[in-house]
Amino acid sequence: GAAMYLWVAKAYNRYAGVAAAILYMFAPYRFVDLYVRGALGEHVAFIFLPLIMYFLLKLSQKIDSVMICLGALSLAGLLLSHNAISIMFIPIFVLYGLFLLLHTEKKMVFFISSLTSIFLGFALAAFFWIPALIEGKYTLRSIVTDTDYGKRFVPFMDFVYGSWSFGGTDMLSKQVGIVQWIMIFLTLGVSWNWYKRKNKAWQVGFGSIIIFLLTLFIMSEQSKIIWDTIKILQNFQFPWRFLAITVFITAFCGGLVVYALPKKRALYAVILISVAVVLLSVSYWRVNGYLLLPDTFFQNIYEGTTDTGESAPIWSVRFMEKKPKSHIEVIEGSAFIHEKKRSTVQHAYAIQAEEKVRIRENTLYFPGWEVFVDNAQIQPEFQDPKHRGLLTFYIEKGAHEVVVRFTDTKVRYVSNSITL
Numbered sequence: 001g002a003a004m005y006l007w008v009a010k011a012y013n014r015y016a017g018v019a020a021a022i023l024y025m026f027a028p029y030r031f032v033d034l035y036v037r038g039a040l041g042e043h044v045a046f047i048f049l050p051l052i053m054y055f056l057l058k059l060s061q062k063i064d065s066v067m068i069c070l071g072a073l074s075l076a077g078l079l080l081s082h083n084a085i086s087i088m089f090i091p092i093f094v095l096y097g098l099f100l101l102l103h104t105e106k107k108m109v110f111f112i113s114s115l116t117s118i119f120l121g122f123a124l125a126a127f128f129w130i131p132a133l134i135e136g137k138y139t140l141r142s143i144v145t146d147t148d149y150g151k152r153f154v155p156f157m158d159f160v161y162g163s164w165s166f167g168g169t170d171m172l173s174k175q176v177g178i179v180q181w182i183m184i185f186l187t188l189g190v191s192w193n194w195y196k197r198k199n200k201a202w203q204v205g206f207g208s209i210i211i212f213l214l215t216l217f218i219m220s221e222q223s224k225i226i227w228d229t230i231k232i233l234q235n236f237q238f239p240w241r242f243l244a245i246t247v248f249i250t251a252f253c254g255g256l257v258v259y260a261l262p263k264k265r266a267l268y269a270v271i272l273i274s275v276a277v278v279l280l281s282v283s284y285w286r287v288n289g290y291l292l293l294p295d296t297f298f299q300n301i302y303e304g305t306t307d308t309g310e311s312a313p314i315w316s317v318r319f320m321e322k323k324p325k326s327h328i329e330v331i332e333g334s335a336f337i338h339e340k341k342r343s344t345v346q347h348a349y350a351i352q353a354e355e356k357v358r359i360r361e362n363t364l365y366f367p368g369w370e371v372f373v374d375n376a377q378i379q380p381e382f383q384d385p386k387h388r389g390l391l392t393f394y395i396e397k398g399a400h401e402v403v404v405r406f407t408d409t410k411v412r413y414v415s416n417s418i419t420l
Contacts, residue, residue, distance in 0.1 A: 001025040003047055007054035008255040015266035019273050020255030023183065024050070026277045027250065028175050029243040031284035036165075036172050042244065045085040048078035049248055053096055059113050060100035068117045075121025079129050084236045085244055092211065092245070099207070103200065126418040134411050138367060140318060141310045152238045153221040159246075166288035174219075174240045179277045180250035184212055187253040190260040205256055208249050215245045313366050315382050316389025324362040331392065333357030345406040353397050361391040361404050368412070372403045 001021040009017025024030075030046070033039045055071030058064065079086050097114055104110045122129070154174045160181065162173040191205025217223055219239040227233050236242075258269050309318035327347065328337055334354045341348040347361065363369065365382035371393050372378070380393040391404065408416065 003054070004050040004251055007050040007057065008252065010054060011057055012255060012259040013263075013266075015261075015263070015270050016255035016259040019258040019270050020251045022270075022274045022277055023177075023180060023254040024247065024251035026281045027180060027247040028173055028177050028281060028284060029247050031281065032172050032243075035284070035287050041082045042085055042241075045078055045081035046244070046247070048074045048081065049085075049089055052078065052093055055117065056093070056097055056100060056114060059117065060104040060110050063106070063109050063113050068113055069120070071114075071117035072120035072124060075118060076124035079121070079125035083129070083132065084241060087232065088236070088242065088245060089248075092248075095207065095211075099203065123418050126415045127412075128415075130415040130418070131409075131412050135367060135409070138314055139310065140312050140314055143308065143310055143318065148237055149227050149234055149239055150224060152240060153224065154219045154240050156216070156220060159216060159219075164284060169238060169240075174243060176243070176246050176250060177277075178280055179273060180246070180254070183250055183254040183257055183273075184209065186257045190257055193260070201256070201259075205253075208253050208256070212246060212249045212253075215242050215249070218242055313364050313389050316364050321388070326362070328359060328361045331358050331360045331387070335359075335395075347404040349402045349404075351395060351400045351402055353395055353400065355397050356394060358392060358394050359402070360387055361393075363391050363404065364389045365391055366406075367409045368407050370405050370407055372405065373400050375401070 001024055004024040005017040005021040007017075008020040024046070030043070033043045051074040052071065055067050055074060058067045059071065078089070101107055101110060152169060158174045159176050162175045164173050165171040187205050188209055191202045191209065194200075194202035194205060218226065218233075219242050223239070227239070254273060258266050258273070261269055312318055327339060327342065328349055330337070333356060335357045336352040336354075337359075338350040339348075340350055347363070351357075351359070361371070361380075365380070369380070369391060370377055371380045371391065373393075373395055378393055380391045381387075382389060382391055384390075384392055395402065
């Protein structure tokens with residue numbers, strides 16, 4: 001809310017900023033994210049969307065190295081919060097940047113400074129998004145995106161009203177919000193009035209309406225051919241995830257409506273909007289219940305990387321097939337094993353093999369895992385159908401020091417270097 005206020009108040013006035021902030025915080029989808037879906041990454045991403053717009057606006061007014069850096073930090077914060085929301089909003093940032101470019105005097109200076117800020121933002125988050133982009137293919141992520149979008153389109157009336165539910169993706173509310181709808185219709189009126197008076201604000205007003213309508217369209221079944229054609233959309237998984245844009249746009253439109261009013265009326269409008277939005281959303285301010293688990297639950301193995309298993313490596317199965325007896329096992333031959341050290345990135349063992357033995361280290365392979373026997377690197381097997389995705393290797397008879405270590409691939413090394 002503070003971030004939205006900062007942007008809209010700077011672009012228009014304080015009353016507009018307060019109205020936009022209230023609408024931004026109390027939209028129904030915000031409560032869906034927080035209390036129904038538990039989508040904390042997406043919830044956090046809302047902080048950075050107006051901040052990026054604010055620093056673009058500041059750069060269009062005055063070139064300042066501090067603003068360039070803060071804009072970069074805001075973009076990096078968005079990229080680190082949520083991949084899909086980042087991709088979804090990039091076109092909006094570009095359109096706003098072009099609008100500012102058209103209306104600023106020092107066009108080339110603004111263009112270079114904003115590009116610098118964007119470049120720095122992507123570079124700061126490079127350690128995360130580059131490996132996610134390049135090495136994500138080594139996970140089962142496609143199981144939650146393939147054709148799933150086709151079942152999740154939203155009927156138009158659900159945007160107007162939907163009963164509140166703590167159910168799954170087909171049951172949760174997709175409503176835009178009553179006050180938010182009113183702001184959209186009022187923005188249409190004030191934008192037309194600005195157009196007749198040749199006030200350049202009409203461009204932002206009508207542009208916001210168009211984005212809003214396109215967002216509704218992309219969430220409806222009529223857009224299925226677009227989803228089938230543009231593969232990147234399929235990674236969003238749920239068409240109704242574009243409600244994030246409607247939250248942003250309707251809040252901004254509320255600010256425009258208040259900005260169009262005389263100052264004396266603007267205060268009453270802010271009060272009216274605030275009371276209406278709070279009263280209409282107060283029933284959403286709750287959780288469905290609390291899950292209280294004993295400490296022993298967290299000490300045991302959770303049988304899956306996530307609830308849908310999309311983070312499992314492609315060489316493994318979607319969920320854990322069985323609990324291992326120990327961290328490391330002898331699957332062929334006879335040997336005595338002593339575990340010396342174990343961290344998230346290094347497992348060290350002393351092994352006394354009575355003959356040539358085959359070892360299974362119960363760690364799922366992912367690029368970066370390496371096995372060393374007596375300081376000499378060996379190539380592990382991880383595609384054996386009997387031990388799917390798990391590290392297996394042979395060692396000769398005798399006493400050996402074995403270290404299984406997770407290291408950076410070239411992609412991760414370069415990405416980390418860029419961020420540094």
